Amino acid sequence: MSAAARVLWVILRSELRQHLRDPLTLVLMVIVPLVVYPLLGAGGSVVVKRSQEKADAEVLDVATEPAFALPDNLRRIDVPDLEAAVRDGTVMAAARRTTEGAEVWWDSREPDSLDARTRLRTALSKLRKREAARVVKTKDTMTNAERARQTAGGVLPLVLLFTLLTGGLYTALDVVTGEKERGTIETLLTTAVDRRLILGGKFLLVLSFTTLSTVLSGVSSWLSARYLLDIDLSAGVVTLAVLLFLPMAVLLSAVLTAAAAWASDFKSGQVLTTPVLVVPLLLAAGALLPGVALTPVTALLPVTGLALALREVVSGHGAPLPLAVGFVAHGAYAFGALILGSRLMGREDVILGSRGSSQRRLRGDYRADALTLFAIACLSLWFLGQTAQALDIRAGMAFTQVGLFLPLALATPWWLGLSIVDTLRIHRAPLREWLRAVVVGVSLPGLALCVGELVGLVLPAPSSLFEGMFPEDVPLWQLLLFFAVLPGICEELLFRGAFFGLWRSRGTPGLAVVVTALAFGFFHLSLFRFFPTMVLGVLLGFVSLRSRSVLPGMLAHALNNGLAMVALSYGWSLEFGWPMVVTAAVAVVALVLP
C-alpha cells in the first residue's frame, strides 16, 4: 500500500469509528433508508389501498334516469325528483343521461356522496366506452405488470437520490463543516499530512455512507415493491439499478464535500448545500416528464440521464448503448467533481473557513467575482427573465433588463466595496469615440450577418431560429425601447461594465474583452447565435476599451439592435452579399482607426 493510500485509510478508519458512534448517523444511514422510507412509501400505499377497498365495498344508494347497468356497490332507488332526492339525502348521487351526455347531482357536504358520484361517473364512462367500442376497438399491449414496473422505474431514482442526499448531506456537514466549528480540523491540519489527503479521507467517508444508504435503499425498495406492492421486480434488476447509481454517489459525495468545505460554519453549510439537495432532485424529476426518453444524447444530461437509465432498466427496456453512455458520462462528471473538489480542498483559506475570496480580493483579483456575477445573471435570465418574457414579451423584457440586469450590474461593485462609477467606467467620452460608436453600431448588423453566414457553412441554422423571438404588430417605438434602448443600456452595464471591470483586475485588457465576449455569447443561450453575438461582444468590448467608458458601447449596441428592429418592422430582408461584407469591414476599420 502506498504512503498516500495508507494515510487515506487511517483517516477513513478514524472517521468511520467516530461516525459509527454517532446515533444520528446510524439513524440516517441505516434506519431511514431501510425502514422509514418503505413504511412511508409502500406502507402508506397499502394503507390507502386498503381503506379504498373498504370504502369501495360499502353499497351506496343512487338514482338514475333511465336505468343503466350499475356496479355491485351502487343500489338504484326510484325517486320522483333526482335533484331533490340528493338534497334531502334519500340517495347519495343521481344521474340522468341526455342526448349530449349526462348530468350528475351530488352533495359536497356528504363524504359518501363524493364516492357515489365517482362510481356513477365511472359507470357512465364505461357505458360510453362500450357504445364507442362498437365503432373502434382499442387494446393497450402494455400489461399491468409492465405498467407497475414502469411506474416503479420512475420513482426508484427519486427514492435512491433522496436517501443518498439526506444521508450524504448530514455526513458531509458533520465531517467537514462541523470539524471547523469544533476546532478539530485545525488539529488535523497541524499534522504532517497533505491537506488534500485529509479532505480525501473525508470524501471517502461521505462516499461510504452515500453508497451504503443507496444500497440499503435499493434493498428496501426491492422488498417493498415485491412484498408490499406486488410489483414483479427481480433482484438482478435492482442490483443493476444500484450499480448504475454508483457514479451518482461519487459525483454527489464530491459536490457535497466540496460545498461543506467551502462553508465556514454549520449555518452557512446548510445554506450552501441546499441547492445540492434541491437541484439533483429537480433534474431527476425531469426524467418523469412525458416524452423524455433515454437516448445516447439524453443519457449525457447530468442526473436526468442516469434517472432515465434507471427507469429503463427497471421497466425492462434498457438498450446497452445509452446505458453505457450514461454510466461513463456520470463517471466522468464524478471524476471532474473530484478534481475540482481536491483543488478547492487544497486551499487553506477554504479549509480553515476564512473567506478565500477575501484574500483574492486583497490582491485585487476579482475574476472569480466576475464569474459569479455571470452565473447569477445566467440563472436570473433563464429562470426569471424567460418566464416573465413568456408571460408578456414587452413587460418581460423590461423586467429582465431593468429589474434583473441593471440591479446586478450596480449591486456587484457595491457589494465588493468598489466604486460603482469606476468599475462600470461610467465616464465621459470624447466626441471622436461617440462617432466611432455610431459607425461601429451601424455596421454591426452587417458584421453579424457575415459571421452567421460563415458559421452556417459548418452549422446550418434552422429557418425558424428567429421565429417568435420578437412580437408582431407592435409599434416601432416600442420595439426600439424594449429591444434596442434597454438592452443597449443594461446589457452594456452588465457585460462591458461590471463583468469586464471585474475581469480586467488581472491580465491584459484584450483578454478581458475576449472573455467578456465569450460570456456574452454563452449568455444568449443558442448554439447558432453564439458566434455572431460573441463577435458582436468583441467589437463592443473594443469600443468600450478605446473610449475608456461604457457609454459609447451602449450607443453602438442600441444602434445594432435598433437597426434590426427597423428592418423587422418594415419587413426588410437582410441578405448576405458584398454590401454586407463591406459594412463588416467598415466596423473593423472604424475600431482600428486612431
Added chain:
Amino acid sequence: MIVAEGLRKAFINGEGQPVLAVDGVSLDAHAGEIVGLLGPNGAGKSTTMRMLSTLIAPDSGSARVAGHDVRSAPAEVRRSIGYLSASTGLFGRLTPREVLVYVATLQGCVDAEARAEASLDRFDIRKFGNVTCDRLSTGMKQKVSIARAVVHDPPVLIFDEPTSGLDVLVAQELFAFLEEARKRGRCVLYSTHIMGEAERLCDRVVVIHAGVVLASGTVAELRVRTGRERLEEVFVQLVRGHAP
C-alpha cells in the same frame, strides 16, 4: 530552531476593509529556550504562530522552523512542531488513546501505539484513556490536547495561549512539562498576555502590539530599557510608547 524575518499578513475585516494583522514581525528562538510572545488580544500573536505552524501562509516575509521553510516544506515543518492553541479541538467521539494513536500515525510515527501509551502515562491520563473525549472535564481535555500536540516528540513546540480555560493545577503541570522540555533541548515559542506566566517561564520575551514587534530581550533587559520593575509596567510602557 525558529527564525522569522519580516512576516506580514493581512485580512479583510467585517466591513470589507483590509487590516494588517501582522506587519513585518521578525523573531528567533533556539533549542533549549522558551521564548514568550507577549501582547494584548488582537496584537497578532496567534496570526504569527499560525504562520509559523503553516496553518496560514504569510503574504510576505520568510520563516524557517527546525531548518525547514514554511512555504516550500510545510509538511516537514508540521512534522517538526507540536502546535497547541485554545482553538485546537479534540475528536469528541474518540477516546484519548485513539486520539493519540491517530495523531501519532498521521505524524508518521511507526510506533504510534507505543508513543500513545507513553503519553498516557506522561500526562497522567491513563485512567480515562478509554472514555470518549466528549465525556471528559475541561481540565482533562486540555491534558489530552497537550499530549496530542507532543505525542510525536517534536523538537519545536508552538503553544498559543495554552492556559486559557485551564485550572491552576493543570496549568502548573503544563509549566512543569515546558520546563522539562527546555531541559531536553526543545525550542518553545509560548504566547500569552499573562505577565506572570511569561516572567516564570520565558528566557526571552518578544513584545508585540498592533502586528509590530515593539521590543525583545530578556525580562531583565526590558526592565533596564524601560526603567520599570514589574513586567506589567514594562509592557504598558512599551505599548503606550507605541500607541498612535
